[in-house]
Amino acid sequence: MSTSLPEIQLLTSNEFLVHPSQSISPSASFDIQAKPIVQAVWHSLLWLAISNAIGVLIALLLIVPGLNRTLGEWSYGRWMPVHMNLELYGWCSLPMMAFLFKVYDADHGRIAKWCSPVLWVWSIALAVGSVSWLNGHATGKLFLDWTGYPRVLFPIAMATLWTLLATSLIQQWHSSGNARLVVRIAKVLGLCLLLAIPAVLYFASSPTVYPPINPDSGGPTGASQLESTLMIIAILLVIPFGLTQRRTGRSWQINSAWIVLAAESILCFGLGRADVGHHRPVQYISLGSLLIWLPLTPAYFAAFQWHPNTRGWRISMLAWWSLLVPTGWVLFLPGVLDHFKFTDGLVGHSLLAMAGFVTSLLIFVLVQLLGEDGWILNRARSLYVWQGSVLAYVLLMFYTGWREGFDPSYTMIPGLERNLLYIARLGTGLLMLGASAIWLIDAGKLLRTSSAPEFSYSTERAR
Numbered sequence: 149m150s151t152s153l154p155e156i157q158l159l160t161s162n163e164f165l166v167h168p169s170q171s172i173s174p175s176a177s178f179d180i181q182a183k184p185i186v187q188a189v190w191h192s193l194l195w196l197a198i199s200n201a202i203g204v205l206i207a208l209l210l211i212v213p214g215l216n217r218t219l220g221e222w223s224y225g226r227w228m229p230v231h232m233n234l235e236l237y238g239w240c241s242l243p244m245m246a247f248l249f250k251v252y253d254a255d256h257g258r259i260a261k262w263c264s265p266v267l268w269v270w271s272i273a274l275a276v277g278s279v280s281w282l283n284g285h286a287t288g289k290l291f292l293d294w295t296g297y298p299r300v301l302f303p304i305a306m307a308t309l310w311t312l313l314a315t316s317l318i319q320q321w322h323s324s325g326n327a328r329l330v331v332r333i334a335k336v337l338g339l340c341l342l343l344a345i346p347a348v349l350y351f352a353s354s355p356t357v358y359p360p361i362n363p364d365s366g367g368p369t370g371a372s373q374l375e376s377t378l379m380i381i382a383i384l385l386v387i388p389f390g391l392t393q394r395r396t397g398r399s400w401q402i403n404s405a406w407i408v409l410a411a412e413s414i415l416c417f418g419l420g421r422a423d424v425g426h427h428r429p430v431q432y433i434s435l436g437s438l439l440i441w442l443p444l445t446p447a448y449f450a451a452f453q454w455h456p457n458t459r460g461w462r463i464s465m466l467a468w469w470s471l472l473v474p475t476g477w478v479l480f481l482p483g484v485l486d487h488f489k490f491t492d493g494l495v496g497h498s499l500l501a502m503a504g505f506v507t508s509l510l511i512f513v514l515v516q517l518l519g520e521d522g523w524i525l526n527r528a529r530s531l532y533v534w535q536g537s538v539l540a541y542v543l544l545m546f547y548t549g550w551r552e553g554f555d556p557s558y559t560m561i562p563g564l565e566r567n568l569l570y571i572a573r574l575g576t577g578l579l580m581l582g583a584s585a586i587w588l589i590d591a592g593k594l595l596r597t598s599s600a601p602e603f604s605y606s607t608e609r610a611r
Contacts, residue, residue: 184255184263185517186591186598188246189524191267192514193588195238195274196507200581202231207574211567222282229281229293235502236291237302238274243510245270245309246517248342251390252335253325254316266305266312273298273305287355294353303346310342334389370431371419373480377438377473378412384445384509385409388452391516398451405448412437427482435480438473445469457522460531461512468504475500492559493549496542503538503580521598524590530583537579544573 209215209224216223249255249263277298280286286293294302317326317335326332351357385405388394394402419434426432446466454462479488479497488494515522525531548569552558559566 183598184249184260185246186521186595187264187267188242188249189514189518190588190591190595191271192239192242192246192510193584193591195234195242195271197581197584197588199231199234199239200577200584202227202234204574204577204581206231207570207577211570211574221284226282226284229286230278233277233281233291233293234274237277238271240502240506240510242267242270243514247387247390247513248309248313250517251338252313252316253320253323254312257316257320259312259316259319262312262315266308269308270305273302276301287353289353289355292349292353294349299350299353303350306342306346306349310339310346313342314339369419370426370428370435370480371416373476374412374416374419374435374438377476378409378416381409381441381445385448387509387513388449391513392453392455395451395453401447401451405444408440408444426480426485432477432481436477438477442470442473455516455519455522457519457526458512458515460526460528461508461515464531464535465505465508465512468500468508472501472505487553488549491549491552492545493553496545496549499538499545500542504535504542507534507538521594524594525587527586527590530586533579534583537576537583541573541576541580544569544576 206224206227209219209227213224245267254260254263277294280296280298281293285296285298287295317339320326321332326335415434415437419430449462449466475497478484479494511525515525518524548559548566
């Protein structure tokens with residue numbers, strides 16, 4: 149008995165777990181081509197939930213420091229690098245892996261079956277690194293804590309990903325998606341850049357390359373802040389080209405953004421580095437040039453076609469961006485940075501960047517990749533809980549940092565007000581953990597659905 153695709157979908161729709169608000173479509177859960185993307189989403193959300201759980205533990209240890217004795221050697225100082233590294237190399241990196249699967253067409257065809265092993269190699273490297281950091285093996289360099297065996301294993305995981313992408317590009321070199329010369333050049337250049345990253349990470353993790361703290365400035369300079377922000381903006385501008393199509397008649401928005409990025413890159417190269425401080429006008433005035441991206445970024449994204457499911461996270465991403473850029477500039481100004489430096493105020497701003505802007509951007513990318521299956525990240529309750537919790541956390545830390553700027557002992561010596569603020573922060577962390585747990589559970593359901601053997605199952609139903 150032969151069975152057509154619509155018949156298979158009709159037969160299976162009563163058995164597989166599908167969100168009630170969603171209809172079955174050829175691009176939905178039963179499309180075997182979507183499986184590597186769903187797997188990447190599950191790995192991403194797994195590490196988000198784990199790192200959020202560790203964040204809750206860290207917040208609890210600040211309120212009840214006596215618990216550190218119960219944990220033995222695995223106390224606050226050991227968990228902090230685990231939390232930060234898992235957020236960066238787990239939650240922030242794996243969605244970009246899904247993006248690369250899509251860009252290099254590794255999510256379908258013969259190569260697709262190798263995506264799962266690559267994801268597991270990445271996750272195993274993170275797990276090994278976590279155990280190493282908990283056992284006290286760390287360089288002390290922010291986000292470059294790789295040392296010992298993990299320092300070799302994680303670059304191997306990166307090289308495994310690169311091999312998958314390169315193989316996929318070779319196999320599909322003559323496909324219709326790679327027909328244009330500019331597309332081929334862009335993908336080859338991307339592979340060249342990705343090839344260098346494992347070696348750069350291994351090299352930069354060495355304690356002998358440069359010290360954890362810049363002895364010249366003791367903190368950020370306008371040039372360093374501008375440089376890192378422009379790299380993020382470059383990623384922002386590249387992402388739409390790998391996800392969707394341009395709208396007709398919107399080329400001026402796209403061209404304007406790239407011209408401004410080029411101009412600011414030239415400005416960045418011209419700024420002084422080394423021992424220059426944030427009191428020099430050329431430093432903070434140059435950093436203020438980033439304010440032009442407040443209107444330019446939403447105009448740029450409006451020049452592309454997006455799936456309707458992305459609307460909530462696209463708005464969230466742009467809203468957090470509109471807060472991140474001006475507050476980042478104000479916090480760098482003379483007088484303000486002197487007050488907030490090394491306080492909870494900068495912790496709050498870091499969370500604004502990572503949990504607010506970056507997380508909204510990553511979920512926006514994942515929803516676009518999932519298409520109709522993006523409902524797993526679109527529940528209104530978890531979306532609003534996440535956004536509200538992040539905003540409350542940022543406001544709490546800005547207030548705490550402001551008080552700490554006047555009295556450094558404010559957060560070091562427990563007091564009623566300080567404890568209440570930290571308890572409130574713990575509450576926001578629990579809410580963020582709850583939202584991420586809901587996303588992980590739904591992603592697990594979607595993964596089981598997309599992994600179902602639809603043909604054998606439909607044959608069984610057709611008998």
